[in-house]
Amino acid sequence: MKKIRKYIDNSNLSLFRSIIQIIFFIILVYGGFKAISISEKIPTFACPYNVRTGGTCYLINIQHQLHSEWAGFITWRGISVLTALLTFIGLFIILNKSWCGFICPLGTIQDWLTKLRRLFGVRFSRYNKTSFKSLKVIKYIVLILLLVIPLGMSNSFFGLPKITEDMSAPYCQLCPARTVLPAATGDFTQFYIDFSSTTTIIMTTLAMIITALFFVGSFLKKRFFCFFCPMSALQFLFAKIGLLRLVKVGNKCTSCGNCSRVCDIGINAIADDLENKFIVKDDCMMCFKCVEACPENNCLKVKFTGLTIFRSTDEGFFKRFSKTKDYNITIDRKLSKND
Amino acid sequence: MIKSFFIVLCITIFSLSLEAQVFQTEWLCPYPQQHVKQHVKISGMQKYYAMPGKYGKEKFILWPAKGNSLTEVEYMDSLTVKKSQFYLFSPDREYEKYSLKNTKSGYAFLYDFGKEGYHNAYMINKYLIHDTLFIMISKAERLSHKCRNGHKDVQKKIEPLIYPNLIPFEMIRLRMKPGENYHFLLESGNHVTFKVLHRGKEVKGAEVTFTTNKDWHKTIITNKKGTATFQVPSDYFPSMGELKQKKVSYYLVKAKFTVALDSKDTNSQFKYICYTCTYPGEYIPSQSLYKSSFWAVIVIVVSVLIISIIVIISRSEKNKILSRL
């Protein structure tokens, strides 16, 4: 038992994560070839605009379902909204925000772009504290808009005219996954400007600009889009009840800052927060790079239903970061009573 | 003398008119005639005509019709209807020998959209003239889909189904590549391929004609794979409103193939069997009339350039600090 724990604590989690990302990328983007469909309400991006998709993201579901009159929610439609939401929550709490870090195909594409940037030796960008605070809010604004606009299309708010049908599934029209994921299967038909009305011209032009922003941003900043993702905002509402958790023991923290230094998104709260136990913030994608980089024993822990499955250890840190190639010493330590 | 000439003339005219009658195309018409338009309306994503039913449930409708062109269409009368055979197959290959309902809008196929996928409807008529048996098969494929039922197994469900044991001669529309899905509507400019099958086997040398409801037509002989490919024409300039509404135009594909019977079969009354199959469908004006990929690429390239310039300027300050590295 202790040997298994030691093996896991010393393992290279980043490599494991890259492999899982590739597997799920293939399933979610190319799954349709083998008629695989994981679910219709996945808590991550899996775009149905990609004909070969292996699942459908929950956001398009909720936008279509909310496109209904108020009266409709009292009937069967209300029940289907509830069941869809419960399925989403059920799928979500198993892995908590790890859906973002390990499974999301859009996240995988961003990680690959990061690898490309490393090849070229281009320096990455980081937000400073003030920009971080002010840009954080955008994902909540996007989430609120994507929930309110479909309601506004079937119902009139405060006597104002109903929103035009051209805005149906408003977030999907702007989402970079709509253009990027089908392109991964060779289908470039989602790159177009629709001139049929002013609304469509604006929406499709914005979509193209957002796709361009996605590529440039992800090239220069690690996981650029995740900072603005409404799925991340929606997930955070339920993150507290997740079964997979990231926990910090504040007393053991030496304020070395290694955790926030390796964080792709650049969350400073992991290092600075010494009081709270549950430190998953709304931007966190639970990739656990922070746990790998923490050199203090038992300071950061990954827990699944209360059981610690991965923790920060000094031995693990040195195993992952140092190389003993030219030296004839090993990093492994013998298990002793104190472990 | 004059009497016999007159009789011969009558017989000729009669037989000719019979033939003329016979060679009028038979098909399952998906759109209503003028006088019944008030009873039906277009419904659903695929823009099929439907008749409002009890408790808000709609029933989708196909009228058996005949005529020489899509514009001169005549509904079949009750006499012919009683002689014909009708089948309706659900997407799960279950079928019923169907009997037409007499509705306010005439004799029609009426069916609910239960299961997701393509429903196949057939009308079979047989005529014997001289030594040729004419088997006229009218087919229609109708897609049933409601988004709320989800989008499971799309690739499997949209594959065309054939029933060689019951339907001897068929035509299928091959699905578009890359994947076609439930939200598919044929557009002007698309290439559409039809395959002709006789008892499940591909037929080479069948005559396939594509006609539209503006009387455009083209005939192709099927190749050795049994397929014929047409490019859907755009035969008028739609207004912006019609583009937005995706105003539907109709096409009809006819396939004709004659088989000579074995000389051994002396029992039969006929030496040849002439198969005809018709397949109607809808198409909309080409989306490329208002969707442009060219402009999209321009927007992307310009955005990338502008964003890169902004980002490089904002990074230059930190670059100055790190420049000595």
Added chain:
Amino acid sequence: MTKEVSDKLQELKIPELKSSLTSKLKNEVYKAISEIKTTFQDSPEGMKYFLNRYEDLIDDQNKDYKNKKIIATNCIYVPEELIYASGAIPVRICNGFYALDQAGANYLPAKACPLVRSTIGMIDNNYYPFGAEPLMVVNPSSCDQKKKMGEIQTKSNIPIYLLETPPVKDSDDAREYWLKSIIRFKSILEKTSRQKITKSKLKSAINKIYLAQNEFRRFNNLRKNAGIISGTEAITVINTYFFDDIESWTTHLNLLNNELEKKIQIKKQLNSTDKPRIILTGSPSIFPNIKIPLLIEKHGGIVVNDDFCSSTRFLYDTIAVDEWNMYDMIPAIAERYLKPSTCPNLSPNKDRGRKLIETIKEFNANGVVYQSLAGCHLFEIESLNIISLLRQSGIPVLYIEVDYSPENTGQIITRLEAFLESLT
């Protein structure tokens, strides 16, 4: 006396002085080593290497570092990774020699910090380990006395470079200031050692230090088994890192660790399990100034860990690099040397109290001895906060003022004995 004679006398005097200085230093080291050998009978085999290194240090014939590029450092703020990457060897010249403390009194007042005095004594007398001739001395501006010491003109011609250190670690401006300081240091290093610091060199330098840190952490963890090795010996082991070849030090510490692990596994009867476990904190005790830990351990206590910048804090914190490129390694190095630092020159220094309490918990300590060098205002002032924090947590603390002289131990012994008795 003619000028010739006086000159010759002067010629004779200087080596004479030098020889007397050298003999004084030798005496101090021998005394310390013999004290260790006599007090701790149960010494592990691996200790021999480390004690030998000190004997080599004072051996005049040993000139291992003479033809090597050496950079002398004066504080743990100096990033050693950069020095290794530039092809030089860092040698830390903070020392515990009373003779050098006295030599430095020529330049600094009597009330000044003895550590700074001994450093300037070393610089003035050109007394570097293994005949080293440093290319420069890197002097961070961490505390006032250290900073001003760099301005004093001594007999030495070695340039003293001021590494600008911020007095605060929490603000973004301070961190940026420190990063710029490190970047400037890097280019100075490249000029001084005439070798460019490249990506691969820096990576292998960081790796070398990782391995040393790993062995140190192992050693530190093993000390949780109180009594496996005495605190004085542990301090001696780590103090050899100041001047020893890093690969040799790492390998021998690895052997020592293996031996200690075996000892624990054989479950050798540790007869010191009843002894009160003490944590030392405050101004550093550097070999051969091992007066305080030695006294504690002679009188029944055992020093399980400490908070000194000369031992634990030197090798504890690690660097985490995300992308092995210069634009990430240099900021990583800068962050590591500033963020976890609990040097009292930083304000506020809340981390020091927290870490101390956590160390006490981990090592199951019974009490803390807070020592501050006479003349070190920073540790003295901070003692108020730390001691009140420890008292609030119910941990007994003893505050003592220390210096480098080997005498004046009577009062300290009395107080230590009383303290240790109160803990049992």
